[in-house]
Amino acid sequence: MTTNPVEEAVQASQALAAAGLNDLVWGHAAIREPDGRGGVWMKAAGWGFEEIDADRVLLVSPDGEVLSGAGKRHIEYPIHTEIMRRRPDVSCSVHTHAPALSAFACLDTPLLPISHDGVLFCDPPIPRFTQTGALIATAELGAALAETLGDARACLMPNHGAVTVGPDATTAVMYAVLLERACRTQLMALAAGGPKIWSDPAEAALKREQIWNPGGLQAGWRYLLRPAERALR
Template sequence: MRPDKNAIAMSDLNATKEEMCEIGRRMYARQFVAANEGNISVRVDDDAVLCTPTFFCKGTMTPDDICTVNMRGEQLDGKRKRTSEVLLHLEIMKERPEIRGVVHGHPPHATAFAVAREPIPVGVHPEADVFLGEVPIADYATPGDDRLAETILPFVHKCNTIVLANHGTVSFDVSLEQAYWWTEILDSYCRMLILAKQIGRVQQLTDADCRGLIELKKRFGLTDPRMGDDFADADLTTNPLFRDTWAQAGAAARAFSQADIEDQLVDKIARRVAELIKQ
């Protein structure tokens, strides 16, 4: 006997809840969340979103713990109360209807940049540049407050990952798995930056190297604002996409400063001059 459409839909819904629990376990295992921190959501219909409950450990969730809300944040189903921060998730989904998965957490290395309000350098590591691009810092707002959703609006169409000042990160994409990937890649990249800084300094790639990565993104079918005409003649290593928004979030390049970049530029010029002399 062939199952009806509602049974198939329920099967898919249960599978999605299982996936959310698995992502929660992975986040908890990697210490991207502690205790009851973080939240996860998946859009399953035009006006239905599954989300994690408030005050509940993401490492121990079962499908029965998952809540359902509409696109206004009103709870439709679930034995537990939905997270207050689902409003942030819903704002992303409203702005970008193709988004299905959103992950918010406090991955420690990326959140260190959030607490320091230090812009994350671009043009350093290929995977970070290709899969994340430049990551902006949104201004601080109280977790769960309506204003938290407003802080990400200037960036949500230009990236897939945002650092929330003094708070954490949020990543999003067409699937929950991909949204989680971006959180994992970001924290790994931030850890590399911190370790490299302890060794000495972070060596940026050249503008030509960065443009090669932009071409790679194109081949992968990924988008990036730096593909536009505005950046055709700009040095990608010294012209951060979101630099004009740093002041609003109280951010400034201190640990990874413009002076470091200028020193590297001098080194590049010196090496090039030495090569020309040898010819």
């Protein structure tokens, strides 16, 4: 496991690309700068996840100044700086416009534990940020999103996408991947007239422990990184 924030930002982008969470050049992962000043390392604007290397990662301050690296910052950087301001336990946040979670976000329906993936987002129910479907372009909107996220692993953003968080890139990226899959599975079940059966709270809690323990998350993350590692050989 890496502790270098630039390398972690590159790996987060590569893993999100491998999982198919691209939206052309939009969406981003951010890694907390460990110096305590509230900045984040994140990909430069204008590039897709699979195009990111260490030269395309920027350090962005909480007021949007690019402190290190070359390139333009993403407009929606306040998503990350404001979540990290409110959540000292978070060292990585991921913002994605992936298709299934974007479609599911606009439903007024709880995400149910009908798959292994869904058990992460049902208890408490994943929140939805309904203040705006437009870009999170100001600190005020970022703070409002962070408030809606609360202590949760993820927040759906109707008419926009979602955000996921974790203590490291492994966790936040895997939550984004698993949220997209959980939403896709439930959309399929809804289209077929269901769902009718899902895990009760005790089974969902057991599965969170049994399946999505740190070892399980790490195994998924390593799998997602292998295509990029093979390409370097």
